[in-house]
Amino acid sequence: MIGSKNQFSSLYVGILFSFVLINSSYAQYSDTIRLNDIRILASHNSYKKKPDPKVLSFLNHFKKRLGDDLDPKRLDYGHLPLSEQFDDYGIRGIELDVYYDPKGGKFSKRKLNFLICGLKQKVNDSVMHQPGFKMLHIADIDYETNYLTFKSALEEIYQWSSNNPQHIPLYITIEPKGESAGDYSGFLRLLGFKRAIKYDSIAYRALDNEILDVFKNTSILYTPKDLIAGHKSISERLKTTSWPTLNSCLGKVIFILDGDQNDMYQTSLENGEERPMFTFSEPGKLTAAFIKRNNPIGQEEVINNLTNEYIVRTRSDVETMQARTGDYSMFNAAMNSNAQIISTDYYREDPIIGSFKISLDSFKILSNLPFIFRL
Numbered sequence: 001m002i003g004s005k006n007q008f009s010s011l012y013v014g015i016l017f018s019f020v021l022i023n024s025s026y027a028q029y030s031d032t033i034r035l036n037d038i039r040i041l042a043s044h045n046s047y048k049k050k051p052d053p054k055v056l057s058f059l060n061h062f063k064k065r066l067g068d069d070l071d072p073k074r075l076d077y078g079h080l081p082l083s084e085q086f087d088d089y090g091i092r093g094i095e096l097d098v099y100y101d102p103k104g105g106k107f108s109k110r111k112l113n114f115l116i117c118g119l120k121q122k123v124n125d126s127v128m129h130q131p132g133f134k135m136l137h138i139a140d141i142d143y144e145t146n147y148l149t150f151k152s153a154l155e156e157i158y159q160w161s162s163n164n165p166q167h168i169p170l171y172i173t174i175e176p177k178g179e180s181a182g183d184y185s186g187f188l189r190l191l192g193f194k195r196a197i198k199y200d201s202i203a204y205r206a207l208d209n210e211i212l213d214v215f216k217n218t219s220i221l222y223t224p225k226d227l228i229a230g231h232k233s234i235s236e237r238l239k240t241t242s243w244p245t246l247n248s249c250l251g252k253v254i255f256i257l258d259g260d261q262n263d264m265y266q267t268s269l270e271n272g273e274e275r276p277m278f279t280f281s282e283p284g285k286l287t288a289a290f291i292k293r294n295n296p297i298g299q300e301e302v303i304n305n306l307t308n309e310y311i312v313r314t315r316s317d318v319e320t321m322q323a324r325t326g327d328y329s330m331f332n333a334a335m336n337s338n339a340q341i342i343s344t345d346y347y348r349e350d351p352i353i354g355s356f357k358i359s360l361d362s363f364k365i366l367s368n369l370p371f372i373f374r375l
Helices: 005-018 053-061 083-087 111-115 150-165 185-189 201-215 224-228 234-240 263-270 300-306 321-325 330-339
Strands: 019-023 026-029 038-043 093-098 169-178 255-257 276-282 290-292 311-315 342-343 371-375
Touching: 038 169, 053 111, 083 150, 093 150, 093 342, 150 201, 150 255, 169 201, 201 263, 201 276, 224 234, 224 276, 263 276, 290 321, 300 311, 300 330, 311 330, 321 330, 330 342
Parallel strands: 038 093, 038 342, 093 169, 169 255, 255 276, 276 290, 290 311, 311 342
Antiparallel strands: 019 026, 038 371
């Protein structure tokens, strides 16, 4: 699961000669180490809590009519608050799902709870009636969250980063949610579940502004403009100068826009507009810095070739599926692929499901580092 003995020995040598720990609060790495030379562990749907057991039981009665997206077995996972993930498990990448709520109030009730005895429909928090982006997995269905609003998660990230100014860069994947339970299932629409509000250029500007409101006037945010650094494009920068050194990126927070509807955001970046987020893109595009290859099985060599120029995000497990069977084949493929960001829902065990756990701990030879150098 953690690679061959030769790989292990090579990694030890690589770490031994690549950095010096000055003290417990400050690390200085060799200037030969660039940002794409390290790999980190990330969490998937990082804000999410486990659904209420009554919700899972109710969904289970109708799962054949709801489809895979609402399969209760696949929804039955959750995460710790972000700061705990960063501090206790070395997580350095997270994923946040955001719904657009320009008027406020759209997510102040949990529609499913109307059908379940003993669960409240109304969310008793005034922030749900205020305009702004709300954070939950699937509106009206999988709504338990550590952060009701996008802004509250941003504020915690900002505070943690400020308190740990020499941290390995945090990768924050943002997935704009243009679909909800009403989009997934005609059966639920018959019960009154509504579709989500689609993202447009106005919504993306509002999303930018929420990020900038929290990170304004700071050096924490690392943007596409910072990577371009005087070059004509991101593509030219990576082909001629490569990625910046790890040392120059300590303490930085990097936002990456995900989703199938981010073309308009990507187009604005290609047109030279200054925006706070990168996008997951495809090789060869002017704005390509981050590439997503979620299933590494059978793609190890392809991904490995991409990592010479790009930072690639992949997954070690999908919801609860691998955890339920103790299947590490996806993780093994991710490790062999050399992908720099490995995303999991199981940086800690869920004793209800089993002992499945994804960790880079076995590679941390000299200290409790939240990353490893690529093999």
